[in-house]
Amino acid sequence: MEPVPAPILRIQAADFDVAAEIDRLSQARADVGAIVTFTGICRAEEGRLAALELEHYPGMAEAEIGRIAGEAVRRWELSGLTVIHRIGLVKPGQNIVLVAAGSVHRQAAFEAASFVMDFLKSRAPFWKREHLNDGTTGDWVEARDADEDRIRGWAVTKD
């Protein structure tokens, strides 16, 4: 494969265009045979939720996403990798996060996208808090043990 281009990593308040990001990866070079995308979306939580507020640690969030993306590029033969994480208020139905991984064949793209998402959830310094439909500020979202288990799963299979 051609040399791996630097991953595209963005933290932004604005929404993103999934189709445009896929095009960016597929048009960048001629050997792209597969692009896997994951889009994380804000749930309505049975109508309770007005919005999620996403806080982050400026500086470390960029550094940590860079380390996660760097590890993915080392583990899998990727033609490109894009990670976009939103901050601020996100309403139900709106995008929160995008991971897009491109490769010659599908397997590397699937695995790399899954790896990056798992580490984004448990290692990238972002925190979600609920804003409720009754106008009040709700609780901070609690981390799930299952997410931490998935991190350990990747460590065990580390080559």
Next chain:
Amino acid sequence: MASDVKLVYFAWVRERIGKAEEDIDLPAEVSTVAQLLVFLRERGEEYRNALARPEVIRVAIDHEHVDHGHSIAGAREIALFPPMTGG
């Protein structure tokens, strides 16, 4: 020798302590993350409340994750925060 370090707090750790960041003079005997958490809990009710369960507190030194046994020697910025919930 005491050392001057910047502490930064996020999410409910920030809310319970009541500030986003502060500069603090650490006595020389505070040399690990675990010792820092003990030291901070003695600073007042809001710190005791924020750090009541130290085992859930995540720590980063100069933008990198560390465990509670890690040395804080030479740290410029130490961040305390809850388990992360991005993605």
